[in-house]
Amino acid sequence: MTPLLQVKSLTKRYGPRIGCADVSFDLYPGEVMGIVGESGSGKSTLLGCLAGHMSPDEGQVIFDTATGPRDTLRMTEPERRMLSRTDWAYVHQNPRDGLRMGVSAGGNVGERLMAVGNRHYGRIRETATDWLGRVEIAADRIDDRPSAFSGGMQQRLQIARNLVTGPRLVFMDEPTGGLDVSVQARLLDLLRGLVREMGLSAIIVTHDLAVVRLLADRLMVMKSGHVIEAGLTDQVLDDPQHGYTQLLVSSVLQV
Amino acid sequence: MEDYNFAYLDEQTKRMIRRALMKAVAIPGYQVPFASREMPMPYGWGTGGVQVTAACLTPEDQLKVIDQGADDTTNAVSIRKFFQRTAGVAVTEATAEATVIQTRHRIPETPLTEGQILVYQVPIPEPLRFLEPREVETRRMHALEDYGLMHVKLYEDIAKHGEIATSYAYPVKVEGRYVMDPSPIPKFDNPKLGGNAALQLFGAGREQRIYALPPYTQVVSLDFEDHPFVASKADHPCALCGATDSYLDEVIVDDEGGRMFVCSDTDYCTGRQQAWTEDAA
Numbered sequence A: 001m002t003p004l005l006q007v008k009s010l011t012k013r014y015g016p017r018i019g020c021a022d023v024s025f026d027l028y029p030g031e032v033m034g035i036v037g038e039s040g041s042g043k044s045t046l047l048g049c050l051a052g053h054m055s056p057d058e059g060q061v062i063f064d065t066a067t068g069p070r071d072t073l074r075m076t077e078p079e080r081r082m083l084s085r086t087d088w089a090y091v092h093q094n095p096r097d098g099l100r101m102g103v104s105a106g107g108n109v110g111e112r113l114m115a116v117g118n119r120h121y122g123r124i125r126e127t128a129t130d131w132l133g134r135v136e137i138a139a140d141r142i143d144d145r146p147s148a149f150s151g152g153m154q155q156r157l158q159i160a161r162n163l164v165t166g167p168r169l170v171f172m173d174e175p176t177g178g179l180d181v182s183v184q185a186r187l188l189d190l191l192r193g194l195v196r197e198m199g200l201s202a203i204i205v206t207h208d209l210a211v212v213r214l215l216a217d218r219l220m221v222m223k224s225g226h227v228i229e230a231g232l233t234d235q236v237l238d239d240p241q242h243g244y245t246q247l248l249v250s251s252v253l254q255v
Numbered sequence B: 001m002e003d004y005n006f007a008y009l010d011e012q013t014k015r016m017i018r019r020a021l022m023k024a025v026a027i028p029g030y031q032v033p034f035a036s037r038e039m040p041m042p043y044g045w046g047t048g049g050v051q052v053t054a055a056c057l058t059p060e061d062q063l064k065v066i067d068q069g070a071d072d073t074t075n076a077v078s079i080r081k082f083f084q085r086t087a088g089v090a091v092t093e094a095t096a097e098a099t100v101i102q103t104r105h106r107i108p109e110t111p112l113t114e115g116q117i118l119v120y121q122v123p124i125p126e127p128l129r130f131l132e133p134r135e136v137e138t139r140r141m142h143a144l145e146d147y148g149l150m151h152v153k154l155y156e157d158i159a160k161h162g163e164i165a166t167s168y169a170y171p172v173k174v175e176g177r178y179v180m181d182p183s184p185i186p187k188f189d190n191p192k193l194g195g196n197a198a199l200q201l202f203g204a205g206r207e208q209r210i211y212a213l214p215p216y217t218q219v220v221s222l223d224f225e226d227h228p229f230v231a232s233k234a235d236h237p238c239a240l241c242g243a244t245d246s247y248l249d250e251v252i253v254d255d256e257g258g259r260m261f262v263c264s265d266t267d268y269c270t271g272r273q274q275a276w277t278e279d280a281a
């Protein structure tokens, strides 16, 4: 099977400082990769480089496009934008960064559909209604603006807005960050259901090991810009090899 | 005013504006930045249109200026006077006789012909501004033809009002490429934008943008399959000339709240009334 994403020797420096260094991994269709580490570990830099929000200094990010594997770092800006509104999706930590706050919930969900050429209002609205239901937002909220929603609802709306076009790869940056614990649990359940149901491939960056335990098939642990441990999630969390990973895992156990 | 150069602007400024106009004509619907000059009138008075007109005028031109279709409003009268004094050009109210027509909010009813120039005064040139306030981002969206947002605006309209309620400045796509704001003309006028024999120039003074539709450009009003574009107008004939094919203004005629619908294009309406009287005679 061709990997959906092949990352090769990805390096990003900020002047003399290392953002992330020599990161390589393959992601297969239907797989969820978790990237964990403390703040400053390079996990957000890595996600930014993978998703095309930052330009790395070295390396390749090869995506299996409809016309075969392509290095997305060498794509033109229009090609990359097209990718980011069709095959790719990006869920921001802060829903305000991923939503249009001045546009109704239905318009937010419908935007990607319209961006790829859907021109039938009735069908766009029908799909938006369906997706609101899938993320547990009542259909009668479809014309409300996200500013009238709670933080948890905003995050669920952002997820619906991203998944509506059936992307093949979803990037998530701390998708449960900034939410109350009870709200987090509900969102995680919802995400797990969607990932399984849609067979989604995803890369999730988080500092929260509970998130990766629940969602990720595989795990990479980052420290000072380097991947220091990688493997199946349960393996890494139950039997961490690296001292730093052991520390991370034990600190979670203490909570 | 004799101290001024022909049509007020100095030759260097006019050349700069003409260069922007050439670029705008070469890329229909694309907003070309230009260094807008201070004009001896406030921005709301159409300084963008005035500068474009000044750059186009020749001493042989016949100028017509309309505001909401009328030649006799304060705005139209002062701009017309301005060019009479600074350029000494002949002025006219007859659409067919004019070589350059500066307009705010209307396209004349009388079909324009080859060789005529229609100059629009534009307050906000950016059709995406309503939903995306960042200039850098809207420019990128134009460059990448990333126009999903434009339909989001129409979607919101239908969600809120049950139909596309946008009735002025209705967005269009030019030659299948750039999405353009036609300035606040009623959507009734949108069909006249496309395939027009005249050269159409758009000037936004405060926002420093020029754009253009060369003659016979393809212009399509955005819509949905199940909510198609309709060039609507008040469902009445004109109370003065009986026209059923012209855009109408509702005017209050007495203190009792009496109303009637009349052509907004005064030249068109007067012309039809005169033809009537002549027929009768």
Ligand SMILES: [Zn+2]
Pocket (backbone or CB within 6 Å): B238, B239, B240, B241, B242, B243, B246, B262, B263, B268, B269, B270, B272
């Ligand atoms: Zn009339």
